[in-house]
Amino acid sequence: MTQITRRAGLALTALPLAAPPLVGQTLTRLRVSVIPVTDVAPLHAAMRLGHFAAEGLEIDTSTTAGGATGLPGLVAGQFRVVFSNTVSILLGIREGLDFRFVAGAAAGNPAPPDIFAILTRKGSNIRSGRDLEGKRIASNTRNNIVWLRGMAWVEKTGGDWRKVTTVEVPFPQMADALAAGQIDAGIFSEPFASGALVSHGERLERVAWPIIETAPGATVAQYVTMKDDLERNGEVFERFARGLFKGVDWVNERRHDPALLDLITAFSRVPVERLRQTALPTYPKAVTPAEVQEVITTMARFGMGGRFPAPASLIFRTANG
Amino acid sequence: MRALARPSSGFLLILALLLLWEVSARFDWMNSPNWPPLSVVLAALARDSLGGELPLLLGGTLWRMFAGLLAGGAAGVIVGLLFASLPVTRRLFGLTVELIRPIPIPAIIPPLVLFLGLDNTMKVTVVGLTAFFPVLTNTMQGVRAVEADALAMGRTFGIGFWRRSLHIVLPACLPYVFAGFRVALALALVVTVVAEMIAGEQGVGHYLVLMQFAGRAPEMYATVILLAVLGYGLNRGFLAFERRALHWYFALGAQRN
Numbered sequence: 001m002t003q004i005t006r007r008a009g010l011a012l013t014a015l016p017l018a019a020p021p022l023v024g025q026t027l028t029r030l031r032v033s034v035i036p037v038t039d040v041a042p043l044h045a046a047m048r049l050g051h052f053a054a055e056g057l058e059i060d061t062s063t064t065a066g067g068a069t070g071l072p073g074l075v076a077g078q079f080r081v082v083f084s085n086t087v088s089i090l091l092g093i094r095e096g097l098d099f100r101f102v103a104g105a106a107a108g109n110p111a112p113p114d115i116f117a118i119l120t121r122k123g124s125n126i127r128s129g130r131d132l133e134g135k136r137i138a139s140n141t142r143n144n145i146v147w148l149r150g151m152a153w154v155e156k157t158g159g160d161w162r163k164v165t166t167v168e169v170p171f172p173q174m175a176d177a178l179a180a181g182q183i184d185a186g187i188f189s190e191p192f193a194s195g196a197l198v199s200h201g202e203r204l205e206r207v208a209w210p211i212i213e214t215a216p217g218a219t220v221a222q223y224v225t226m227k228d229d230l231e232r233n234g235e236v237f238e239r240f241a242r243g244l245f246k247g248v249d250w251v252n253e254r255r256h257d258p259a260l261l262d263l264i265t266a267f268s269r270v271p272v273e274r275l276r277q278t279a280l281p282t283y284p285k286a287v288t289p290a291e292v293q294e295v296i297t298t299m300a301r302f303g304m305g306g307r308f309p310a311p312a313s314l315i316f317r318t319a320n321g
Numbered sequence: 322m323r324a325l326a327r328p329s330s331g332f333l334l335i336l337a338l339l340l341l342w343e344v345s346a347r348f349d350w351m352n353s354p355n356w357p358p359l360s361v362v363l364a365a366l367a368r369d370s371l372g373g374e375l376p377l378l379l380g381g382t383l384w385r386m387f388a389g390l391l392a393g394g395a396a397g398v399i400v401g402l403l404f405a406s407l408p409v410t411r412r413l414f415g416l417t418v419e420l421i422r423p424i425p426i427p428a429i430i431p432p433l434v435l436f437l438g439l440d441n442t443m444k445v446t447v448v449g450l451t452a453f454f455p456v457l458t459n460t461m462q463g464v465r466a467v468e469a470d471a472l473a474m475g476r477t478f479g480i481g482f483w484r485r486s487l488h489i490v491l492p493a494c495l496p497y498v499f500a501g502f503r504v505a506l507a508l509a510l511v512v513t514v515v516a517e518m519i520a521g522e523q524g525v526g527h528y529l530v531l532m533q534f535a536g537r538a539p540e541m542y543a544t545v546i547l548l549a550v551l552g553y554g555l556n557r558g559f560l561a562f563e564r565r566a567l568h569w570y571f572a573l574g575a576q577r578n
Contacts, residue, residue, distance in 0.1 A: 061522070062522050072431065073520075075435075172533045176355055269532060
C-alpha cells in the first residue's frame with residue numbers, strides 16, 4: 001500500500017520539481033491559499049492585471065471555501081502565503097508557529113455599512129448582548145475573528161459572553177437556521193449578511209454592526225508566511241507585496257465600480273446582483289503593531305489569552321506601510 | 322429494456338418525489354431561497370454541462386476516483402491473498418490492518434495534507450485507503466471459500482504454491498473480489514468528493530462547496546443530482562462488467578438453479 005502510494009506520490013510531485021525557475025526567464029511560482037471572499041479582491045486584481053508577472057511571479061491560488069487548510073498547509077509547506085483571519089494567525093503564533101505578516105488584507109469600515117453584522121429574528125426582541133444571555137448565537141467557527149468581534153459586542157452591550165451559547169453554523173446555512181429558530185442570533189460576515197436580509201428580509205433584521213460598535217475600523221485578516229521562508233527568500237515576498245499593493249490601489253480606486261464587481265464575481269462566483277448590495281471591507285496594505293495588539297488584548301478578554309511575542313516582531317518589512 | 326417500455330413502480334416513485342420537489346419549491350413550503358425548484362436546478366445543470374465546466378471537473382473527479390480505486394483495490398487483492406495463504410503475514414500485519422480499518426477516512430484528510438499536500442497525491446491516497454479494506458476482507462473471504470477439492474487436486478498434480486495461488490485460488494475467489502470492488506466503488510466516489518470538498522481547488526467536490534458559499538443553490542443541487550446519477554451509472558456499469566468478466570460464475574449459478 002505505502003509503496004504504491006509513494007510511487008504515485010513521486011510521479012505526481014516530480015512535475016513541479018522537474019522545472020526549477022530559470023533566473024530571468026521563468027516566473028517564480030508562489031502558491032497562495034485564499035478563501036473566496038471579497039477580502040481577496042486585490043490579489044485577484046493584481047493577478048489579472050499582470051502585476052505579479054511584472055515582478056517575475058506566477059501566483060497559483062488555492063481556494064478553500066471553509067479555509068480550514070490554509071494555516072496547516074502553510075506549516076506543511078504546501079503554500080508560501082496564506083490569507084487568514086487575525087485570530088487564527090495569532091492562535092498559531094501563541095502555539096509557537098512562526099507566522100509573519102507580509103501584508104494587510106481586510107479591515108472593518110469606519111462607518112456603516114460594515115462587513116460584519118449581527119442579525120436576529122424580527123419580533124424576538126433581542127437587541128443587545130444582555131438579551132442574548134441563555135440564548136444561542138451562531139458563528140461560522142468558534143475562536144476566529146468573527147466570533148471574537150461578536151463576543152466583544154455581547155460584552156459591550158451588557159451581556160456576559162460566558163452565558164451566551166455559541167453554535168457553529170457555516171455562513172451559507174446561517175440565515176435558514178436563524179429564520180427557522182434553531183439559533184437566536186447570528187454573527188454574519190459579508191456577503192452573507194446582506195444576502196440574508198435580501199432573501200429572508202421579512203423575517204430577519206440587523207441589530208448591530210459589531211466591529212463599528214466595539215472597535216471601529218479594526219482589523220480582520222492578513223497575508224502571512226513562515227519566518228524561515230522570509231529569512232531565506234525575503235526578496236520574493238517583497239515582489240509579492242509590491243504586486244499585491246498595486247492590486248490594492250486598483251481596487252480602492254474602484255469601490256463599487258462594475259469592473260470591481262465583475263472581478264469579484266469571477267473568483268467568488270457570487271452573482272453580481274448580490275454583490276451590488278454587499279459591503280466591501282477596507283483594504284489596507286500595512287499591518288500595524290497597534291492593530292495586532294488590539295486583537296491580542298481583545299482575545300485575552302474572551303478566553304484566548306497567552307504569551308505572544310511583541311507585535312512589531314511579527315511584521316515583515318513589506319507590511320510596514 | 323422492460324423498465325423503458327413499462328415504467329415500474331420504483332420509477333414512478335422517483336417521478337412523484339421529483340414532482341414534490343418542484344411543487345414544494347414553487348410554493349415556497351420551505352420558506353427559503355436555498356430550496357430552488359427542480360426545473361431551475363436542471364436548467365443550471367444544463368448550462369454548466371454545456372458550458373463545459375462541469376464535464377471537465379467531473380473528468381478530474383473520476384480520474385482521481387479510479388486511480389485510487391485501482392491502486393487500493395490491487396493492494397487489497399495482493400494483501401488479501403497473502404494473509405489468507407501465508408498465515409505468518411497475517412500474524413505480522415493483521416493487527417495493524419484491523420486498527421487502521423475503523424478510522425473514518427475523512428477524519429484523516431486534514432493531517433494527511435501535512436504529508437501529501439492538497440492535490441492528486443493526497444486525494445488518490447485517501448481513495449486508495451478507502452478501497453483497500455473492502456477488497457481485502459472480501460478477498461480473504463474468497464480464499465477461504467475456495468473448494469478444498471480443487472486445492473487438493475492441485476497439490477496432487479504437483480502444482481507449486483505460486484502457481485496454485487495464481488491459477489486456482491485467484492480465479493476461484495474472483496467473485497468475492499468483485500463484490501469487494503463494488504463496495505469500494507461506491508465508497509470511492511463518496512470519499513473523492515469529500516476530499517475535494519475539504520482541500521484544494523479540484524473537481525466536483527470543490528465546485529459544490531464554492532457554489533454553496535456563493536449562495537447559488539441551483540448549481541449546488543445540480544451537482545448533487547449529477548453525483549446521484551453518476552453513482553447509479555457507475556454501479557450499473559460495474560454490474561455489467563462483472564457479468565461479462567465472470568460469465569463462467571454466473572453460468573455456474575444458472576446451472577445449479
